[in-house]
Amino acid sequence: MPRYLIAYATRYGTTARAAAIIKDNLGEAVICNLKKERCPDLENFDWIVIGGSIYAGRVQKEVKKFCQKNLDLLRRKKVGLFICCMYDGQKAEEQFQEAFPEELRQSARARAIFGGELSFEKMNFLEKLVIKKFIGVKESVSRFRPEEMVEFARNLKD
Numbered sequence: 001m002p003r004y005l006i007a008y009a010t011r012y013g014t015t016a017r018a019a020a021i022i023k024d025n026l027g028e029a030v031i032c033n034l035k036k037e038r039c040p041d042l043e044n045f046d047w048i049v050i051g052g053s054i055y056a057g058r059v060q061k062e063v064k065k066f067c068q069k070n071l072d073l074l075r076r077k078k079v080g081l082f083i084c085c086m087y088d089g090q091k092a093e094e095q096f097q098e099a100f101p102e103e104l105r106q107s108a109r110a111r112a113i114f115g116g117e118l119s120f121e122k123m124n125f126l127e128k129l130v131i132k133k134f135i136g137v138k139e140s141v142s143r144f145r146p147e148e149m150v151e152f153a154r155n156l157k158d
C-alpha cells in the first residue's frame with residue numbers, strides 16, 4: 001500500500017480541514033502541520049501532498065520553505081499540490097503558480113485549487129478591511145467543496 005504524507009499550512013483551519021478530508025479518503029496517511037511540527041523523514045513516503053492557503057496573493061512561507069528545502073527529493077517522489085483560496089479562474093491559477101516552484105508544478109502528479117472560506121468572526125479589523133476592499137466580500141462566505149477533495153484523493157489512489 002502506498003505511503004502518503006500530507007504537509008500543509010493553515011491560518012484559520014480551511015486547509016487543515018481539506019488535508020483531513022484527503023487523509024480520510026486515502027485510508028492510511030500521515031498529516032503534518034508545517035507551522036507546528038517537523039515532518040517525518042520524507043524518504044519514508046511514496047506520495048507527498050503539499051497544501052497551503054493564499055493571503056494577499058501568496059502562500060504561507062512555511063509551504064515555500066518546505067518546497068525549496070526538499071526540492072531535489074520532491075522531484076523524485078510522487079507529488080500532489082493544492083491551495084485553498086477565494087479567487088477562481090485565471091487569478092487562482094496565477095496564485096497556484098506563485099505558490100509552488102515551477103519544477104515541482106511540472107513534475108507533480110496531481111494538483112488542485114480548492115475554494116476557501118471567509119469567516120468575518122475570526123478576522124481582525126485590518127483583515128476585514130482588506131477583504132472588503134480587495135476581494136469585495138462583505139460577509140462570511142464559504143466556497144469549501146469537500147467533494148473536490150474526495151476526488152483529489154481518489155486521483156492519488158488510481
Ligand SMILES: Cc1cc2nc3c(=O)[nH]c(=O)nc-3n(C[C@H](O)[C@H](O)[C@H](O)COP(=O)(O)O)c2cc1C
Binds near residue numbers: 011013057123
Ligand atoms: C486577510 C486575508 C487575505 C486574503 N487574501 C486572499 C487572496 O489574495 N487571494 C485569495 O484567493 N484568497 C485570499 N484570502 C482567502 C483565504 O485564502 C481563505 O480564507 C482560505 O480559506 C484561508 O485558508 P486557511 O484558513 O487554511 O488559512 C484571504 C483571506 C484573508 C483573511
